[in-house]
Amino acid sequence: xxxxxxxxxxxxxxxxxxxxxxxxxxxxxxxxxxxxxxxxxxxxxxxxxxxxxxxxxxxxxxxxxxxxxxxxxxxxxxxxxxxxxxxxxxxxxxxxxxxxxxxxxxxxxxxxxxxxxxxxxxxxxxxxxxxxxxxxxxxxxxxxxxxxxxxxxxxxxxxxxxxxxxxxxxxxxxxxxxxxxxxxxxxxxxxxxxxxxxxxxxxxxxxxxxxxxxxxxxxxxxxxxxxxxxxxxxxxxxxxxxxxxxxxxxxxxxxxxxxxxxxxxxxxxxxxxxxxxxxxxxxxxxxxxxxxxxxxxxxxxxxxxxxxxxxxxxxxxxxxxxxxxxxxxxxxxxxxxxxxxxxxxxxxxxxxxxxxxxxxxxxxxxxxxxxxxxxxxxxxxxxxxxxxxxxxxxxxxxxxxxxxxx
DNA sequence: AGTCCACAGGAAGGGCAGGCGA
DNA sequence: TCGCCTGCCCTTCCTGTGGACT
Numbered sequence: 001x002x003x004x005x006x007x008x009x010x011x012x013x014x015x016x017x018x019x020x021x022x023x024x025x026x027x028x029x030x031x032x033x034x035x036x037x038x039x040x041x042x043x044x045x046x047x048x049x050x051x052x053x054x055x056x057x058x059x060x061x062x063x064x065x066x067x068x069x070x071x072x073x074x075x076x077x078x079x080x081x082x083x084x085x086x087x088x089x090x091x092x093x094x095x096x097x098x099x100x101x102x103x104x105x106x107x108x109x110x111x112x113x114x115x116x117x118x119x120x121x122x123x124x125x126x127x128x129x130x131x132x133x134x135x136x137x138x139x140x141x142x143x144x145x146x147x148x149x150x151x152x153x154x155x156x157x158x159x160x161x162x163x164x165x166x167x168x169x170x171x172x173x174x175x176x177x178x179x180x181x182x183x184x185x186x187x188x189x190x191x192x193x194x195x196x197x198x199x200x201x202x203x204x205x206x207x208x209x210x211x212x213x214x215x216x217x218x219x220x221x222x223x224x225x226x227x228x229x230x231x232x233x234x235x236x237x238x239x240x241x242x243x244x245x246x247x248x249x250x251x252x253x254x255x256x257x258x259x260x261x262x263x264x265x266x267x268x269x270x271x272x273x274x275x276x277x278x279x280x281x282x283x284x285x286x287x288x289x290x291x292x293x294x295x296x297x298x299x300x301x302x303x304x305x306x307x308x309x310x311x312x313x314x315x316x317x318x319x320x321x322x323x324x325x326x327x328x329x330x331x332x333x334x335x336x337x338x339x340x341x342x343x344x345x346x347x348x349x350x351x352x353x354x355x356x357x358x359x360x361x362x363x364x365x366x367x368x369x370x371x372x373x374x375x376x377x378x379x380x381x382x383x384x385x386x387x388x389x390x391x392x393x394x395x396x397x398x399x400x401x402x403x404x405x406x
Numbered sequence: 407a408g409t410c411c412a413c414a415g416g417a418a419g420g421g422c423a424g425g426c427g428a
Numbered sequence: 429t430c431g432c433c434t435g436c437c438c439t440t441c442c443t444g445t446g447g448a449c450t
Contacts (some may be wrong), residue, residue: 107436108435122424313416411448415445424434425432
């Protein structure tokens with residue numbers, strides 16, 4: 001079919017969507033359902049800012065998709081609106097600490113904070129304390145309240161420790177005109193316990209816990225969003241229930257529920273069907289998992305991809321030899337397989353120590369599972385297995401075969 | 407109870423790319 | 429341009445570890 005025809009057919013075709021943006025997990029609706037208490041508590045803690053008083057730092061805990069980020073953004077949005085009318089200067093800065101190469105080191109965190117304040121600094125080359133001073137100078141240049149939202153703060157803590165938190169809170173004692181407030185958002189409930197005592201005491205923070213949504217609450221959220229996102233009557237009630245039920249199984253994850261509904265709608269559109277049904281939700285579930293995995297693998301550096309490729313090759317070999325149940329993949333096996341692939345492709349091999357770290361990273365990403373086990377006198381190692389579905393595996397295997405296969 | 411294996415994982419340092427100031 | 433500084437990635441060296449085996 002000619003491209004022109006594809007486009008013209010697309011334009012003529014009826015879509016189930018009216019406004020797809022409202023089905024995105026980043027979309028902030030006018031009213032957030034089933035989070036009244038949390039929003040009220042958050043607002044109460046932040047409220048002193050309205051009178052120019054310093055407010056406490058806040059830590060928001062809750063599993064994935066429980067509305068932590070959206071509520072924080074919602075409340076800050078309202079605050080900025082009200083403060084604007086009072087002529088006060090408040091500046092919320094949102095940083096996602098999980099973003100690789102963006103805010104995953106202390107240097108990058110401060111570079112990102114400065115960027116958000118309109119000051120660009122080089123990616124490398126400057127001492128970190130120079131960035132501190134720049135940041136300090138920037139915020140203290142006028143009277144203002146800086147509210148820094150550090151999303152997924154536990155990821156940054158695991159990587160670089162808690163010095164950055166200590167430094168951020170200590171800045172307040174030196175600021176003459178301004179004040180910094182920190183809102184930390186984390187999935188890790190034990191996050192605070194792992195902090196150093198001096199950081200804990202300098203934080204003086206309040207805690208808010210977001211409980212997971214249940215299936216009925218998720219359905220309410222989906223119903224509300226579907227009213228603005230879909231053509232009236234184009235989403236079956238059973239499809240909404242299925243999205244809610246599937247997401248409820250995954251720790252009440254609203255993000256997941258919205259993704260499922262949106263992709264189910266896209267699937268129905270692509271098939272030219274006017275109503276989104278359970279069948280589309282099933283197809284969406286499979287597609288989301290596959291796409292996410294493939295994208296994650298694509299974004300990995302070469303060496304990580306080779307390590308994953310060697311794990312896939314070992315897995316395929318075990319399946320071929322029908323030894324899958326009794327043959328386990330260990331770090332040593334992966335390193336040997338990796339070495340062979342490097343030799344064949346002419347790639348410079350890294351050391352086993354480094355490969356060990358890369359295996360741990362792949363585990364963190366959920367592409368593989370690597371469990372530390374002890375085989376008694378046969379040593380302590382990691383038992384490795386793939387954690388991706390068959391469809392994703394085929395796509396990833398083809399992708400890596402093209403790059404590293406011989 | 408002691409030994410031993412195959413690593414895990416921490417610490418220190420080297421090499422590299424890139425920025426800064428003279 | 430050059431020396432010096434930085435962060436980051438990686439290597440090298442090392443100690444620690446859990447449980448099967450002796």
